[in-house]
Amino acid sequence: MTTDDLHEEPASPLSPGLQSLLADVLADLSTLSVPHCLIGAAALGAWGRPRATHDLDLLILVDQGAKERLIARLSSSGITVNRQWQAANPMAETRVTRFVSQRHPDYPLDLVYASDRHEREALRRTRTVQLHGLSLSVVSPEDLMILKLKAGRPTDFDDVIGIVKNPHLRLDLDYLWNWADHLGLQGELHYVLQAAGGEG
Structure with missing residues (x-):
């Protein structure tokens, strides 16, 4: 992981609810030492043209045991698996888990499981930046x-x-x-x- 100091933190396009959800999830990922990084539209603020988004996507690397521990930890924080979405998307089970937060139910959270060489390499090349009011690992x-x-x-x-x-x-x-x-x-x-x- 490297630290990027090339730019000042831009104004966050994330709503306060999404920023709060991101902080909660990052705390649990860090507690369990899960390799992770922010991806998707929320990561654009670091590198591209920021745009509004209503969800969060994080790339993570876990084995089955770590996955179960993470789900349990998130659940204790009020962030639970969206069973309805998972049932409607059975082919996605090994690729992504969608969560819903009790505090922020309008904002989906997708944890994407690194599944190929590129995604594992991406997790080795993350950058630590100031974004969305947080210091976080970004793709x-x-x-x-x-x-x-x-x-x-x-x-x-x-x-x-x-x-x-x-x-x-x-x-x-x-x-x-x-x-x-x-x-x-x-x-x-x-x-x-x-x-x-x-x-x-």
Whole structure:
């Protein structure tokens, strides 16, 4: 993990409820020493164009025992598995667990389980930044780009273009192209670099 001091903390686009939920979850993850980092739209404030979001996504690395301990710990904090969502998305069980907070029921929390080499590498390359009023581990800009290119929604492409256009970042293009080649994302990466006016 490295510390990034390249920029002052931006204004958070997260609502007070989401910021409070994030603080609660981070406390439990830290207590159990679970490798983790903030991903998704909430991480954009560190690297790209911040935008409003109504949920939280964190990438974590756990085995089955650690997963069960984490679920129990979160439950004791009033953050429980959303059984209705899990039942409606049975194929997601090994990939993501969605939680609901008793204090902040309007804001979904997704804990995404690192499932491939890239995601495990992303957890080794996290940056510690001041964001959303907290000091927290955030996915690196390159790894956030790869995660969003894997997701492949129009909003994800817009988010990646915003990261590329950030003049304060020096992206590791060799790293990006290495993972794009490995994951079959060459066309997607070429598109966002060209659309942002960066190198192809």
